[in-house]
Structures are given as C-alpha cells and as structure tokens.
Amino acid sequence: MMFLLNHKLQKFNWHVIFNIIGYVLIAEGILLALPLVIDLIYDEQVWSAYLIGMALCIGIGYPMSILKRKHTSYFAKDGMIAVGLS
C-alpha cells in the first residue's frame, strides 16, 4: 500500500508544484504590504504582525520559487495538486 502511494507521488512534477506555491507565497507576501500601509495610516499598532507575515511568506516562497526544475512540463494532475496546496 505504502509502495503504491509512494510510486504515485513520484509521478508528480514536485519541482514545478513547489515553484508555483513559491510564487503564490511571494505574491501573498507582497500583497501583505497593503494592510501594513493601512495600519500605518490608522496607527493601530499591528504593523509588526504584517511585517512578520510578509517576511515569512517571502522567506519561504523565494527558495521554493527558485528550485531547479528537472523538466519543465507539467500536466493537469500537477495543476490540481498546485491549486489544492496553494
């Protein structure tokens, strides 16, 4: 059973999936700048939380986005996994 699952998981192009999730995290990190600006305008002192969130998203997302791809092709199953995980 475990062998079968492992075999199926190996069929996915994980490098591409991680690349896509990395881009999603980077985009979210950049977009977190908006609530940060809102907080600075209204001065509600939660900006540090958004700054940490930004750093975490970009810090995790960037290494994922630059992972070298073994092959660039990906298929519907990889798209499904990428959407599900992101």
Next chain:
Amino acid sequence: MLTGEIPHYADAFFETVSGFTTTGSSILSDIEALSRASLFWRSFTHWIGGMGVLVFILAFLPKSNERTMHIMRAEVPGPTIGKLVPRMKESAKILYEIYMALRIIEVVLLVLGGMPLFDSLCNSFGTVGTGGFAILNTSIGQYNNVYYEMVITVFMLLFGINFNMYYFLLIKDFKQVFKE
C-alpha cells in the same frame, strides 16, 4: 494569529480558507473589534480568491507557458474553460483588468453615495469575490442606506456573471455573448 486578534490556529485557518475560497463563513462574532488592517486583509482575501490565486499568479508573474492551461483548468470552476486569446497569460490579464475595472466603478459609486473610502474598498472586495465579508457586525444593513444596498446588489449580480462575456461585449462579439 500574529496580530493576536484571532488567537487560535483553527479559527485563523478557517477564516483564511473562508476568505480565499470566497465561502464567506466566519468564526468572528464581533467583526468590528478587529483592527482596520485586519479587516482590510480579511476582505482582500476575497478579492484575491475571487478570481483564483493562481490566475493572479498567471497574470502577473513571469515563466508562464502554454501548459499554464492546466493550472487555469484546475483553478476555474466548471467542466470547461474558455480561452479569450491564444496565450493563457494574456487571458488571465484581460480577466483581471475587467475584474479591477468593475471594482473601481463600484468603489466610485459607493464613495459618491457617501460611504467612507475605507468602507467602500472593503465592501467592494466582499462583493467582487461574491463571498460577502463585511466590516460591520450586521453587514451592509448597518448602514441603513438603500443606495448602498442597491449598488452592492447590482454588482453582486455583475460579478456572478461569466467574465468572458464582458470581454466579448467589449470587442462587440455579440454572437459569443449570446452563446455564453
């Protein structure tokens, strides 16, 4: 969680998933207790999720190729997906431009009606994603303003329609509009 406004992980996870999937369910009983930054981000998740996070990535980030169709197909609901133009990246851009233009019109109409800019931005995020996150405990009803309700109702309908149709309307392809 980091702001301390939703301290439990499960609650924060639920609220985030509800936002990004534009479900609109909430665990919060006192929405107004949140900071404005959190209210903005909460509503903004609807805006991102409304078109799909990955459609956003396709539209604005490099390295997309002909195979991005697989991502679009997985992200967009329904059995089929229509390409507006041959390149998927361009299709995603067109969809986002329509999405943004409609949203800007809604914000302008709400502001013209007297709604504060911050409120109109957040309420429009809730409308565009058709999720319905509001920034007041009793939602739009708290304003007790028929004009706001009318504008938001009309835009809820407009955002519920297939966006491809707007593109075909713009290029005056009425045959495709009726087909849609």
